[in-house]
Amino acid sequence: MKDGFEGAKRDVKEAARLGYYKLTSEMQSRSSYLIPDSKRFPVLVAEFSYQDKGELISSWLYMTGFRNQIIKLRVSHFTADKDLADPIHQNFLKAVANLLEQATGSQARKPTVP
DSSP: OOHHHHHHHHHHHHHTTTTTOEEEOOOEEEEEEEEETTTTEEEEEEEHHHHHTEEEEEEEEEEEEEEEEEEEEEEEEGGGGHHHHHHHHHHHHHHHHHHHHHHHHHHOOOOOOO
């Protein structure tokens, strides 16, 4: 899964190199959970920001394992809308964790970040 995560981060950087948007921050990677307070569903996370058509956008890339497959999520919102978007972002992650939990009845394997 680590290789897939690194590949997804390279894809983001490649899109910026090709001019689709301009990265405005370095990617910060870490291990976390979809629901950090309850330690539900470990994920690898990359957080970064970019500029698209003059708008600053905050973005997160999440990756976890599920039934020998990889699940990749990308959540982005206008940075200026942080107060409105953050609760929606967190509710989305909780909904994904609930779906995974219903499908498996257990937690996914814990990934590691190099």
